[in-house]
Amino acid sequence: MKIKYLEGKRLYFAFLAGGKAILQDLAYLNKINVFPVPDGDTGTNLASTMKAIAENARPFHSLKESLRSIADAALTGARGNSGLIFAQFIFGLSKELGSEIRVSTARFGESVRNAVRYAYDSIAHPQEGTMLTLIREWAEEVYQNRHRFGDFHELLSHSLGKARQALQETPKKLAVLRRAGVVDAGAKGFMDFIEGVVNFIRQGSLKNVFNRELLDIEFQEAPHKVRETITHRYCTEALITGENLDLEKIREVVVSAGDSAIVGGSETKARFHVHTNHPDELFYALKDLGTITQPKAEDMKLQADISHKPKSRVAVVVDSSCDLPAEILEENQVVVIPFPFNIGSHVFLDKLTITPEKLYSLMEKEEIMPKSSQPSLKTVENWLSYLSSYFDSILILTISGGLSGYYNLARAAAEKFPEKKIRVVDSRHLSGTFGLIVKRLLEERAKGKDVDELAAMADELAAKTELLVDIRTLKYMVKGGRVSPAKGLLAKILNIKPIITLDKDGRAVAAGKSFSRKQNFKKILGMITKRHSERRIHSYAVVHVKNMERAEAYAREIEKICGKPVSFIMDVSPVVGVHNGIGAIGVCLSYE
16 A cells, blocks of 8 residues: 555654664664763663653644654653754754645655754754764655655655665764774664664554553663763753743853753753763853753763772762762762752752852842752662672662651662662761761771671761751741741741751751850850760861851861861752751761
8 A cells, every 4th residue: 555645643653663663772772882972872862762752742643743742752852962863853854844734755855854954953063974964864865756756665665775875884984983893873773763664654554563662661771881081071961941942042052061062942942962061050051041951960980980990899879968078979989869959940950950159149149949859769770770780789878868758769779679789778867967977988998898887887877976057047947848937937036046956867856046146156166065075076077058157167166176177168968058048057076
């Protein structure tokens, strides 16, 4: 049966067939992925993009409606360079066929040729020998034969020859492929897609397409294993939504942030991908150009270091509520899983896509109250899957279970790997006290302690660690719902300055109060003097919410008490600081 016209439903199921073909080749696509970086995820990214289409797009009789649905789903769910290039090509096709109910081969040929420029325009520095080349040469072949073949099966089957030729020639155009002895992974993925579409159109049957393979697959997304020198550390992506988005301005900001930059989308939805050293500056610059959601910022350097030379037999995983200097975390290959939080409609990643300094400035200037949420179960599972390949065992330390449900989430993730040796410990702390616990554990790990010994020590150290928080104002605790408005008003009227600590279960409780910050300072130092006389201070740190001067004053006085220098002074993690408010100080004590 000849197919002279392509309508919405047939197009929709053709896309699913193409996605299924990519899925079947996923492992091979990952294996041959060497450009733009050899991070082994092209197959996963393309399959994830196709899964988003299967989950979110809908078939319509109208070609226009089906293609719009597919393009929107692809853009929303696009992953990595390859996924975004594919999504942008589909978006271009939807624009070119925006008013069609059904389409002939002649009109289709014109449209796919015109859609190519959308894919090229999305990339800052288009590179031949990649998926782009195959899309362009395939589309040109379809265009040149659009009148010769009035049947879609004949037209697309004929185009396969040119596509295969373009694929085989990718190593001639890109030296990195030639050296590796492979074709381009993205181009191969697009080839798979076209072959899947052609097979579906030839068979004309839904029984091999309409199944749950794409919907049911769960990807263990492998972090980067790049061996080459990494000039831009963070693989960064996000979705930007809004009305009348300025795509040129978004593209300008993204391109200036680093390399491997791609921006695709429309006036209401855009997705970007870029490798950058400063994801926080990038997101801050983008926040006024649209609403940022689905943020991602993966540390390629850390992932590469782990995959090439693990520091220990035991991996250590914490969350971003743990305040410890970046150089200590990096030197010891500690994985930090960030808490997402909302600032208005924007979604940021704690410490990665926004810094404490910028967040606290926003809180002061705009009177905002960010709301934190837990990392996804999938995020934790992906890390555990990856780390299990390089470490004998994994120790996960979490923010206090008395303050967050993340401890239970981490345990649920660990249970997905019953064959792996994973220990999950509730630190019963947060911020600087969490950091001091981790610091001491890293010192013991360096001495050869195994994961069970470290887990037992973590529990002991939790009982030997104390947090005293000097609160400047209860305004932010009231806004966050941790203190009732009535109590907040009373404290304001009486000028009460509370001192907060954590009980043995890691819940926030009052440790005292004063009627001025000066009295609070003296009271906390008095408490420390008494504690030190009862059990010696092993180490201490001071964290603060935009109040370095007061933090340094505490450190000087504590050094006089115990005769030891401060371990570190640093900004409180945003996910913690937003609840304690501007000016708060956390005095963190670890005892012998």
